[in-house]
Amino acid sequence: MMKNKMMKIKYSFFLLSMVVLLFASCGTQTGNKKAQKKDTSRTIVSGFNADSAYAFTAKQVAFGPRVPGTKAHAQCASWMINKLKQFSDTVYIQKFKARTYDGVTRTGINIIGSVNPDETSRVLLLAHWDSRPFADHDKDPANYHKPIDAANDGASGVAVLLELMRQFKLNNPEKGVDVLLVDLEDWGPPDFESHPYNENNWGLGSQYWAKTPHIPGYQANYGILLDMVGAKNPTFKKEYYSMGFASYVVNEVWRTADELGYGEWFVNAEGGAISDDHIFINKYRNIPTIDIIHLDSHSSNGSFYEYWHTTGDTMDKIDKSTLLMVGKVVGTVVYNN
Ligand SMILES: [Zn+2]
Numbered sequence: 509m510m511k512n513k514m515m516k517i518k519y520s521f522f523l524l525s526m527v528v529l530l531f532a533s534c535g536t537q538t539g540n541k542k543a544q545k546k547d548t549s550r551t552i553v554s555g556f557n558a559d560s561a562y563a564f565t566a567k568q569v570a571f572g573p574r575v576p577g578t579k580a581h582a583q584c585a586s587w588m589i590n591k592l593k594q595f596s597d598t599v600y601i602q603k604f605k606a607r608t609y610d611g612v613t614r615t616g617i618n619i620i621g622s623v624n625p626d627e628t629s630r631v632l633l634l635a636h637w638d639s640r641p642f643a644d645h646d647k648d649p650a651n652y653h654k655p656i657d658a659a660n661d662g663a664s665g666v667a668v669l670l671e672l673m674r675q676f677k678l679n680n681p682e683k684g685v686d687v688l689l690v691d692l693e694d695w696g697p698p699d700f701e702s703h704p705y706n707e708n709n710w711g712l713g714s715q716y717w718a719k720t721p722h723i724p725g726y727q728a729n730y731g732i733l734l735d736m737v738g739a740k741n742p743t744f745k746k747e748y749y750s751m752g753f754a755s756y757v758v759n760e761v762w763r764t765a766d767e768l769g770y771g772e773w774f775v776n777a778e779g780g781a782i783s784d785d786h787i788f789i790n791k792y793r794n795i796p797t798i799d800i801i802h803l804d805s806h807s808s809n810g811s812f813y814e815y816w817h818t819t820g821d822t823m824d825k826i827d828k829s830t831l832l833m834v835g836k837v838v839g840t841v842v843y844n845n
Contacts, residue, residue, distance in 0.1 A: 635665025664738025
């Protein structure tokens with residue numbers, strides 16, 4: 509589907525350039541304006557600022573672990589709301605209650621920033637912003653009950669999306685873009701307790717939003733979830749559910765990455781099946797949504813980024829060039845699709 513759409517876009521550019529050529533001698537404004545539009549993909553590639561994305565990551569981590577119910581969580585929420593007010597046209601704050609696996613009802617906050625809110629053609633970009641309250645994969649069991657800094661598993665995705673929004677403010681993507689920062693993704697049962705696996709224990713914020721979107725009946729053409737997109741030398745593989753729900757989006761993202769010279773990290777191989785926020789966006793809202801997630805079968809946990817769900821998920825593991833790569837890839841996809 510994406511392929512057909514791309515061909516259509518290219519075909520219309522061909523027609524458009526003919527029109528521009530025809531009108532060039534008459535010096536029409538319309539022709540010039542439309543011709544400029546084609547360059548937006550190049551603009552994002554040069555504009556996305558790695559220092560800015562890095563600073564957005566560091567800022568979140570500096571609040572302390574953003575565990576729902578804590579002061580750090582509340583402070584980070586107001587900071588993100590202010591940033592989105594700066595970079596987008598409309599901001600929605602969605603407070604919700606959800607029950608975690610332990611039967612406790614907790615309050616979460618989903619935050620949505622929209623660019624070009626009146627456009628019907630929209631793209632959804634999302635990341636979770638909460639920090640996991642347990643370091644249940646730490647090497648030292650004494651750390652199991654400690655919350656994690658979540659520099660990569662949370663903050664990195666949010667940071668890339670905030671920087672993208674800053675870019676969209678500077679160079680209008682000429683379509684609707686919504687950044688959805690979901691809460692309570694990572695309060696699933698810890699490994700040191702034995703609970704039967706249930707995917708519904710994860711992604712509580714995205715489940716709530718998918719069933720009760722900020723605008724009733726909300727739809728987008730496609731969605732991209734970012735999760736753990738800031739570590740040095742990452743491996744992004746084509747995640748199984750993403751391929752099942754939205755293979756054309758996966759292929760477009762990986763093709764773009766390859767075109768930009770990032771084929772070494774956006775590996776052209778199938779990855780494992782990961783229960784993440786994209787599942788609920790696909791299941792409950794029918795928006796074809798993919799997950800860009802750091803999958804590493806050679807790590808000590810056997811699946812993810814080495815410091816996943818450990819006290820080692822800290823700022824010193826964050827690499828500017830990874831944030832830049834993901835920002836460029838996603839930005840280019842958004843401007844062109
Ligand atoms: Zn996590």
